[in-house]
Amino acid sequence: MSQIQANSAWVRNIAVSPNRYHRADEPGLVPTWWRANRRFALYMLRELASVFLAVWSLRLLRQLNLLRQGEEAYDTFVAKQRRLPWLLFHISAFSFALLHSVTFLIAAGKGPTLHFMGRKVSERTITAGAFAGWAIASLAVLLALLFGGRGEDT
Amino acid sequence: MASGESITLTATRYSPEADVEPWLQSYVIPYREDMVVLDALNYIKSYVDGTLSFRWSCRMGICGSCGMTVNGTPTLTCASFLRDFFPGEIVVEPLANFPLVRDLVIDMSDFMHKLGMVKPWIIRDRDKPVTEGEYRQTPAQLEEYQQYSQCINCMLCYAACPVYAMEPEFLGPAAIALGRRYNLDSRDEGALDRLKVLATSDGIWDCTFVGECSVVCPKNVDPAKAIQQTKVDTTIDWYKQHLLPWMRR
Amino acid sequence: MQIQRDMATHGEKDVDRIEPFWWGLFAAGGGIAAMFAPMQILLQDLLGNAGVPVATSSYRRARRLAANPLVRMYLFALTSLSLVHWAHRFRYYVMDLGVTGARRQIALVCYGTAIAGSLDAARIVLRLPGRAR
Numbered sequence A: 001m002s003q004i005q006a007n008s009a010w011v012r013n014i015a016v017s018p019n020r021y022h023r024a025d026e027p028g029l030v031p032t033w034w035r036a037n038r039r040f041a042l043y044m045l046r047e048l049a050s051v052f053l054a055v056w057s058l059r060l061l062r063q064l065n066l067l068r069q070g071e072e073a074y075d076t077f078v079a080k081q082r083r084l085p086w087l088l089f090h091i092s093a094f095s096f097a098l099l100h101s102v103t104f105l106i107a108a109g110k111g112p113t114l115h116f117m118g119r120k121v122s123e124r125t126i127t128a129g130a131f132a133g134w135a136i137a138s139l140a141v142l143l144a145l146l147f148g149g150r151g152e153d154t
Numbered sequence B: 001m002a003s004g005e006s007i008t009l010t011a012t013r014y015s016p017e018a019d020v021e022p023w024l025q026s027y028v029i030p031y032r033e034d035m036v037v038l039d040a041l042n043y044i045k046s047y048v049d050g051t052l053s054f055r056w057s058c059r060m061g062i063c064g065s066c067g068m069t070v071n072g073t074p075t076l077t078c079a080s081f082l083r084d085f086f087p088g089e090i091v092v093e094p095l096a097n098f099p100l101v102r103d104l105v106i107d108m109s110d111f112m113h114k115l116g117m118v119k120p121w122i123i124r125d126r127d128k129p130v131t132e133g134e135y136r137q138t139p140a141q142l143e144e145y146q147q148y149s150q151c152i153n154c155m156l157c158y159a160a161c162p163v164y165a166m167e168p169e170f171l172g173p174a175a176i177a178l179g180r181r182y183n184l185d186s187r188d189e190g191a192l193d194r195l196k197v198l199a200t201s202d203g204i205w206d207c208t209f210v211g212e213c214s215v216v217c218p219k220n221v222d223p224a225k226a227i228q229q230t231k232v233d234t235t236i237d238w239y240k241q242h243l244l245p246w247m248r249r
Numbered sequence C: 001m002q003i004q005r006d007m008a009t010h011g012e013k014d015v016d017r018i019e020p021f022w023w024g025l026f027a028a029g030g031g032i033a034a035m036f037a038p039m040q041i042l043l044q045d046l047l048g049n050a051g052v053p054v055a056t057s058s059y060r061r062a063r064r065l066a067a068n069p070l071v072r073m074y075l076f077a078l079t080s081l082s083l084v085h086w087a088h089r090f091r092y093y094v095m096d097l098g099v100t101g102a103r104r105q106i107a108l109v110c111y112g113t114a115i116a117g118s119l120d121a122a123r124i125v126l127r128l129p130g131r132a133r
């Protein structure tokens, strides 16, 4: 391209201000880039939430698997969840899950292009719908876990 | 300047002939509440140091040429008031992610190239003869794309984007938003053409929805939304094509 | 005109054919986790372990609940899609953390783990014990 855009030209780095530059042909993202502002840091946490959700899912699968092994194995596993390391994990998993829900449902308003009676449905309406869905889903989980599985064995 | 107050403005200096690397120079100039950062730069150029280089034109947030990094954030300097920083200092640097030409001036050819790639004009299979009149549009049809048509090509979104920093091949926020703007236009027939550029790994799929482009955009274009919507549309099309093959006959 | 010339010289790239597939599953996983996970963690793993009598704290109740086919479908969708959601995000997260090379390999490991995990989830959910003893 133009001679100005030579590979050796200086490029201001996104990450650290002021006065940090790299050459045009070098990678422009330093590993600490997300410390440049709070939104970047929040983005990194938001993405990290997926790790906690995945580990939590695997842990849930293990617990489900023990249903087959009988009451004792299951109860031992559940009892272990009360220990401090697991407690800390569950607290973090819950916090990250909340962060994930809020950021994901806000972003959901920016996804689909919906129409109602020939007009565009606004981003706000879609986001509001997503949060309403969250409330309903949470209620379903609440009812299932508080009242589900009661009664006599047949 | 009755008050006699002053403010310190520090600007990036770089001359490819004389300097090994960019450096910072501070100027103390009179402060007035109604001055914007661009006014301060012009004051310096007129009265303090005529060698300071920067771009500007309209002074009213419409030409998109005065974008610089102000205290770390990509900003239109003609729309950024000194009073928002006063009595603190102001550091003005060139936009990030673009090669530096001189002082606060960057080389925008990569952006111009990418803009061209999305064909930001109305494409018709066959143009309607002038005698048949103009292409008409209802308010609802205008509303479909209007937000994305507000882009002034200021490149703040590129300077804010960590993906573009890492991945110079990335088509980038404004180009994708403008591609979508024409794809949503009822008069346009070039959507398939543009999707060949948009729905690629260097296009929408490179984006991880950091969202900083939409934060810094001075025109509320919300390019992150344009990218997200294109992802959703493309994905729905993919599943329709692969899971409902009978729909295609 | 500069732009016209660029257009002529720039070959159109290929549309990415597999990304929409993963992105669809990723979005579904993010959605289901966003809707259901916080409440389930709160009750099952925080309040439940603190003594609130939730179904999962009791073997019998958990077993009876998991006998419900709807609950099984939910558990499979939640766990497997959460794994795909992780895979797709983590693949890019590695780059955000500064790893620039080995993209294909990283993607393979991420999606591979998610597929293996989903198969395991299917196995576990299908073999859940039934209602009666």
Ligand code: SF4
Pocket: B150, B151, B152, B153, B154, B155, B156, B157, B158, B173, B174, B177, B213, B216, B217, B218, B219, B220, B221, B222, B223
């Ligand atoms: S999308 Fe916004 S920030 Fe980006 S070039 Fe257009 S007006 Fe500027």
Ligand code: FES
Pocket: B056, B057, B058, B059, B060, B061, B062, B063, B064, B065, B066, B067, B076, B077, B078, B079
């Ligand atoms: S000078 Fe035109 S946008 Fe600032």
